Amino acid sequence: MAQVSSIADEQTSTPVSSSKSITLRISRYNPKHDESSQFMEFSVPYEKWTTVLEAILEVKKHFDHSVAVRYSCRQATCGSCGMMINGKPRLACFTKISELNSNVITVEPMNNFPIIRDLAVKFERLFDSHHKIKPYLIRDDSELESDEREFLQSPKEVEQYIQFANCIKCGLCNSACPTMATDSSFVGPQALAQAYRYVADSRDKGKDTRLKIIDESHGIWRCHFAGSCSQVCPKGVDPAMGIQLLRGYLLGFRS
Amino acid sequence: MTSDEHKEGIRGMANPSRYGIERVAYLLMRLSGLGLLAYFVAHIYETSNILRGQVGWDEFLELTQTTEGHIFLTVVIGMCVFHTVNGVRVMLGHGGVGVGKPTRPDYPYDPASQNYRHKIGIYSAIVLAAAAMMYGLAVMFGE
Structure with a gap:
């Protein structure tokens, strides 16, 4: 051809x-x-x-x-x-x-x-994994009443997650990941980085729910910190950092 | 195209040429881990020869007193040192230690998690493994 x-x-x-x-x-x-x-x-x-x-x-x-x-x-x-x-x-x-x-x-x-x-x-699997980690704020009072204002955050609190909010779901990280190369069930660096994005958000109350979702055999423990995901990210998201910080919560290094 | 999933497979996973020294360390970690696992199994078999008594034990031990045996043990030393030192680096990273802090990224977006601390850790693991192998060679062949 x-x-x-x-x-x-x-x-x-x-x-x-x-x-x-x-x-x-x-x-x-x-x-x-x-x-x-x-x-x-x-x-x-x-x-x-x-x-x-x-x-x-x-x-x-x-x-x-x-x-x-x-x-x-x-x-x-x-x-x-x-x-x-x-x-x-x-x-x-x-x-x-x-x-x-x-x-x-x-x-x-x-x-x-x-x-x-x-x-x-096809992006179905990427979007399914992304959806699986509940990529939205979880809290009981998420619906604002008429006399309430938006949830306020300090610049320091915003810095904890804003880098990971830059994700455009292009899938380059999943394509570079050595675990994704062999494990079809792995949740992938994109979804894990987004899990961190919401766990680190001071407005969110769904940390335990998300940690439970990723704490499984094809979840966060399949990441071996090769870092290829971060090297190919076109938006500077650095999924490898997010995943390791997220794992810090599960290992008790962070609270 | 062998699969609908279009996965890179083991060949892609084991290709260290595209993503810098971190991916080289990733591959060496896997290879040294598998090598040490194989050595562990062989070591159990080797030590089980004690059941054959002193003569059997000495006979089997002589296998390691050859040039090939010395080279094999040198490779084991290298794998052991690299796997240990790099393993400490990876374990610290897994806990979020030394991977940088989240911040607003600026172009050209150098990933903070791939910082000089981890690169030093990787190169240290390689240099220490090489030094240990040279020491091992000197001891085994310097008789």
């Missing part, structure tokens, strides 16, 4: 001004009728600011509109365009071609996620 196409050879309405180009290798796979994935290669011009997502969209526009890729915001906010780029999980919209220092860019679907087609993967 491998082929090399070039925008310069195509009849296109888009002016291409760049003299630089890279070879973009895109993994193609449709579980419905393909036995294995194959790579298609395209020669794509780029500028200093061109992102991998833009290069993929160039391919869709000029060569093969059937390439399946999920994207939306193009600014690392929606968490839709996670994929393996040159072997590491990254957001395609947040990764510039120029920063990869390679003439060949290989894009593949994220590991540890079932493939829908080509670069698009």
